[in-house]
Amino acid sequence: MQQQNLIDCYKRIKPYIHNTPVLTSQLINEISGASLFFKCENFQKMGAFKMRGATNAILQLSEEQMQRGVVTHSSGNFAQALALAAKSVGVAAYIVMPFNAPQVKKDAVLGYGGVIIECEPTLLARETTAKKVEYEMGATFIHPSNDNDVILGQGTACLELLENYPDLDAVFAPVGGGGLIAGTALAAHYFGKNCKVIGGEPFEADDAYRSMQSGKIESNNTTNTIADGLKTQLGDKNFPIIQQHVSYITRVSETEIMEAMQLIWERMKIIAEPSSAVALAAMLKEKEMFKNKKLGIIVSGGNVDLSNLPFVR
Structure with missing residues (x-):
């Protein structure tokens, strides 16, 4: 049922959205030891997957x-x-x-x-x-992330990615309110070939990681992270999907987020917001596990406050 819902959703929204490009970087592939395919939702209308x-x-x-x-x-x-x-x-x-x-x-x-x-x-x-x-x-x-129609819509980014690269071993996505990672997980489950989904989350806002450990939705006492789009918590509609279809969530430090963001800007010549860089940061942290694999990275958005870039000293 969900598989058909995803297909119907994609047909419905296709006239209103961009089919965003997938970019690669030879240098980042060398650094990571894998073949990375960046689904660039920073080029989506209004600058993000949402x-x-x-x-x-x-x-x-x-x-x-x-x-x-x-x-x-x-x-x-x-x-x-x-x-x-x-x-x-x-x-x-x-x-x-x-x-x-x-x-x-x-x-x-x-x-x-x-x-x-x-x-x-x-x-x-x-x-x-x-x-x-x-x-x-x-x-x-309409809730930003805890809404079934919203979740399906967010999943179409991964659906497009898998249409172009159906043999990906895994897809990395950032985790905030849970809409993107849940939609990505559904798309990978129904349209991938044993394609894992791995979430990236800041240590400073790791409610999803802790929720996966405890089996219930956890909250954050503090959200002191530059990944400002990831400060929200999971909901009762997306959490069960995440539990069922997301392999695990990797936590990353603020330094790791900044380094990944800088790598995207410098080497790929594109603008990615800190929340987007969390997915690459998570992959780089796990790179020993993914040597020579084909991996998708969801670049969730590019809406950046240019007066407050984290890597400008």
Whole structure:
């Protein structure tokens, strides 16, 4: 059933998204001892994979729901993704953002036609404000990562990758809210050939790693990481998929994230945000296990604050 759902999802969103390029680097292959294929979602519309899930979720709404609009809470990429996806199909998008969210991200949401409702920078305030918008506007709430339609949409990045390279031994993806890794795991399970999925996660926000160990969704007490897109936690819809289909999660240090990010910028000549670099950092940490293997790396996005690059001293 999920296999057909993924195929249907891809057909549905294809007119609204980019089939992003897959890049390689001879030098990074030499460093890693493997053949790496980078699925560049930094070239996706609005600069990240989240355009896929947002588009699929909106296109699954009824005509009546579309007329009333959609709402989410996000301080980053999903805010931009939902605003742009909604604009693509003529649907109003209400985006709840903490008042201290970066102005560059607020400007992007406004540029895509989203309506911003500001709130206090706490999860409770975000959820409460989104509920208020749901009630007052009749808008449909779409969660950034814990939504089945969003998960399927995110899985289409790996589906495209496997269409081009069906014999990958494993795919590495970063883990934040769990939508990307869950979708990637479904795609690899149904369309790969014994293709493993391995998650990358910062030590400073390792709730998914601990959740896999304990068997229940864990939280983070602190999230002191430059991988700002990975500070959210797993949900009840994506966690069971992760438990079933993700081989394991590798934790990486802040230094390892910075070094991987710098490697992508310098050697591949592309912009990748810190959260994206976590996938490569995880692969490099495990490179002894993957000698001479063919591996996919999901470069999840390229929305970077250029005034705050971690490797500029």
